[in-house]
Amino acid sequence: MDLLEFQGKEFFASYGIPVSDGAAATDVEEAVAIAERIGYPVVVKAQVHTGGRGKAGGVKLAADGDECRTHASNILGLDIKGHIVEIIWVEKASDIAEEYYVSFTLDRSAKKYLGMLSAEGGVEIEAVAETNPEAIAKIHIDPAEGLDRDTCRQWVEAANLNPDATDGAVDILLKLFTAYVEGDADLAEINPLILKPTGEVHALDAKVSLDANSSYRHPEYAKYDETQPRDERELAAHAKGLQYVGLDGSVGVIANGAGLAMSTVDVVNQVGGSPANFLDIGGGANADVMAGALEVINNDPAVKSIFINIFGGITRGEEVANGIIEALNRVDIDAPIVVRLDGTNAEEGRAILRPALTDSLRMEETMLGAATKAVELAKTEG
Amino acid sequence: MSIFIDETTKVVYQGLTGSQGRYYGLLNKEYGTQVVAGTNPKKAGTDVEGIPIFATVAEAKEATGVTASCIFIPAPGVASAVLEAAEAGIELVVAITEGVPAHDEAKLFNTLRRDFPNTRLLGPNCPGLISPGKANIGITAGHIAKEGGPVGIVSRSGTLTYQALYELKQKDIGVTTCVGIGGDPVPGTSFIDCLEAFEADPDTKAVMMIGEIGGSAEEEAAEFIKNSMSKPVTAYVAGVTAPPGKKMGHAGAIVSGGKGTAAAKMEALRDAGVLVGENPTEAGDLMAKVVSSL
Numbered sequence: 001m002d003l004l005e006f007q008g009k010e011f012f013a014s015y016g017i018p019v020s021d022g023a024a025a026t027d028v029e030e031a032v033a034i035a036e037r038i039g040y041p042v043v044v045k046a047q048v049h050t051g052g053r054g055k056a057g058g059v060k061l062a063a064d065g066d067e068c069r070t071h072a073s074n075i076l077g078l079d080i081k082g083h084i085v086e087i088i089w090v091e092k093a094s095d096i097a098e099e100y101y102v103s104f105t106l107d108r109s110a111k112k113y114l115g116m117l118s119a120e121g122g123v124e125i126e127a128v129a130e131t132n133p134e135a136i137a138k139i140h141i142d143p144a145e146g147l148d149r150d151t152c153r154q155w156v157e158a159a160n161l162n163p164d165a166t167d168g169a170v171d172i173l174l175k176l177f178t179a180y181v182e183g184d185a186d187l188a189e190i191n192p193l194i195l196k197p198t199g200e201v202h203a204l205d206a207k208v209s210l211d212a213n214s215s216y217r218h219p220e221y222a223k224y225d226e227t228q229p230r231d232e233r234e235l236a237a238h239a240k241g242l243q244y245v246g247l248d249g250s251v252g253v254i255a256n257g258a259g260l261a262m263s264t265v266d267v268v269n270q271v272g273g274s275p276a277n278f279l280d281i282g283g284g285a286n287a288d289v290m291a292g293a294l295e296v297i298n299n300d301p302a303v304k305s306i307f308i309n310i311f312g313g314i315t316r317g318e319e320v321a322n323g324i325i326e327a328l329n330r331v332d333i334d335a336p337i338v339v340r341l342d343g344t345n346a347e348e349g350r351a352i353l354r355p356a357l358t359d360s361l362r363m364e365e366t367m368l369g370a371a372t373k374a375v376e377l378a379k380t381e382g
Numbered sequence: 383m384s385i386f387i388d389e390t391t392k393v394v395y396q397g398l399t400g401s402q403g404r405y406y407g408l409l410n411k412e413y414g415t416q417v418v419a420g421t422n423p424k425k426a427g428t429d430v431e432g433i434p435i436f437a438t439v440a441e442a443k444e445a446t447g448v449t450a451s452c453i454f455i456p457a458p459g460v461a462s463a464v465l466e467a468a469e470a471g472i473e474l475v476v477a478i479t480e481g482v483p484a485h486d487e488a489k490l491f492n493t494l495r496r497d498f499p500n501t502r503l504l505g506p507n508c509p510g511l512i513s514p515g516k517a518n519i520g521i522t523a524g525h526i527a528k529e530g531g532p533v534g535i536v537s538r539s540g541t542l543t544y545q546a547l548y549e550l551k552q553k554d555i556g557v558t559t560c561v562g563i564g565g566d567p568v569p570g571t572s573f574i575d576c577l578e579a580f581e582a583d584p585d586t587k588a589v590m591m592i593g594e595i596g597g598s599a600e601e602e603a604a605e606f607i608k609n610s611m612s613k614p615v616t617a618y619v620a621g622v623t624a625p626p627g628k629k630m631g632h633a634g635a636i637v638s639g640g641k642g643t644a645a646a647k648m649e650a651l652r653d654a655g656v657l658v659g660e661n662p663t664e665a666g667d668l669m670a671k672v673v674s675s676l
Contacts, residue, residue: 108597113488143488214483214485255541257540258565259540259543259594259620265623265624266622266623270660313523313526342545343545367662368661
């Protein structure tokens, strides 16, 4: 779950990391009131789940109330790469002497935490990594051991920050590490981390991604979840407990198991079609789950055909077949359906489906055959 | 032979008294696995269909001599359950549970490596493993696998593993052991651990690998195959068309910033001499050819 900048700053502040004084607003007057309270100059920043805000005109400096009003009204409603700005963050403008970069993430390959610190902040770190990799000081931290102050100090020294920044940086890095671990973040990044002319070190931006698996021990995640961008189809599917990812094609996909669902999407593409979604109904395939999945797919107007790809493991073919037939009795489906049923007792399951087959419910024995048929139907229907 | 488990492996189920633990524990027992104990601190002294329940893994081990454990308890308790098993001296811990926080997994992996190097963790978020005809620990449907050999399977995906087992059985090809390592960011057992074990197992003559987008485990496996494996390997990687930045159901199945794409993984595997199928059926056909030429 990716946080918006202001949520990331709230998250940082709750771990004692210094951030600029500011608040979030959803209308112009609220933004001006915040600016009046914290004092000019202020920066007005678009809060969207995408990068490149500055280039799109989503970050502006305001010296007084008139400027703040103008910028706030221009930025609210702005379309940044398809994301419409609904929230703006108004914060006290900072004097900047130097800009640094710092982040913590998991290095899956080393199975340890990776800390990256660079004196060349404020720009895309990927670009620094390519043009000047020595400018990034990296450390691996053993998750079972943690990060101590001495190691952190050596790391900061290795990154060649301004010596004036050392103490402040060590302090922030330790706090950021605590936030990363205790806050169950997948990513905790500050870019830029700034050194002010007065010698203080301060987080000017916040990029935080949280691990949804740990939401049970973080009640605060609920408020972050509310602003997540969502596809209407995904909302409906999640409400039914289905794993759904919206795509932009015309073949609706239902499969059991994440790997098989992913593979089904691939095969639809391989035979020249375009999947409308990824939908994993999990291990079982009873009538309730199947009906729910069909409803979600049926509500997507882009869907021209439906490919149900079920591999019976523990679940037997007869149960799957009965589930499909019962679901079809409950839900009126507009698009033609192609079923591929394989695995445990597949033949028994197919025997149950056979009498029910029509032009709008077809069956194919193989995954490739079924995908080909579904794609063909989508093209005819489209 | 098989890797990691066989007909002599005695297993304790942590969470045998829960609905999932009971269901799969009994299925595994019916398959022939030596399911000899369960644990639940509140139900010690009772039994599940004759399988005794102990308060702790240590007590279960003392009484029954178990060397493996299978975990079916909810995600918040998984890390401490694995450590409890490791402390009791269990050699193989299979954690089926999904939804374990990534930081728990990272700490757990490194704690095991530091303090309990003799304990192998498989999972979390995995279907378990099966040595067909000998033992089945986890949620794999046992009857879809043909016993014997010569193929070993290692996979990050549950249903695709079933599909692979089934396709090989249809072609009358047996499997020594099929290991589902799971799709999480920090799996206890990696592709390489399994490839190494299959390379050393005299009955395994070829290996089938099923990968997914995300991370770099397949690329690392490719490097290992290139340098250290003499046995032929076939592979399939799911997620060729997954859009970047989207999680496809598994915590591990996510592509970010052009890294961890299926195309990159397939290329690395091909470079290592692996026969890569474009879909699961093709991967099965490739394996059939390999087996017929052994």
